[in-house]
Amino acid sequence: RKEVEQDPGPFNVPEGATVAFNCTYSNSASQSFFWYRQDCRKEPKLLMSVYSSGNEDGRFTAQLNRASQYISLLIRDSKLSDSATYLCVVINSGYALNFGKGTSLLVTP
């Protein structure tokens, strides 16, 4: 089983829709969680950290479910500019950053 798994998509949604992605992780001792965004042919950029209590940043909400070992990213009122690949990152002990392969989102007019 891969350490970090994501549905590759693509998720095609109309502007204004709400869309959610999940990311499952296999190591129950994982300590920190993040979502990154990567535009086509560009470098990944940190979107948001995921806190145990859940956190929100504008239209974006991230949540952690330790019991089921997954994190989620919810995007409300999708914009065309949200079209990108969303990467889940899980940190185990020490340094070990584990990247998911990403979920592709396409927001259409």
Add this chain to the structure above:
Amino acid sequence: DADVTQTPRNRITKTGKRIMLECSQTKGHDRMYWYRQDPGLGLRLIYYSFDVKDINKGEISDGYSVSRQAQAKFSLSLESAIPNQTALYFCATSDSDRAGELFFGEGSRLTVL
């Protein structure tokens, strides 16, 4: 100027050639990383360094070597390039206090013929 700069941005080379990709950063971070990205395989860690005297192998280090010449510089070498090393290579940095917050360079696209 970018905080994390990679050179060259694009390179086409032939099998068997030695290639060096360079990375420099102005963020003052102690940790530096080299990743490669292939379609369908995501980002895979090649090498990482937590300070100038520290070098560690990642999950796919075979065929690669690195040098941390200074806190701000981390170079990746392919001693004898082969076609399956054709990929997009990213350098990244992070601060030890915020290990999950990576700052990536713009990438170096390498094609080995």
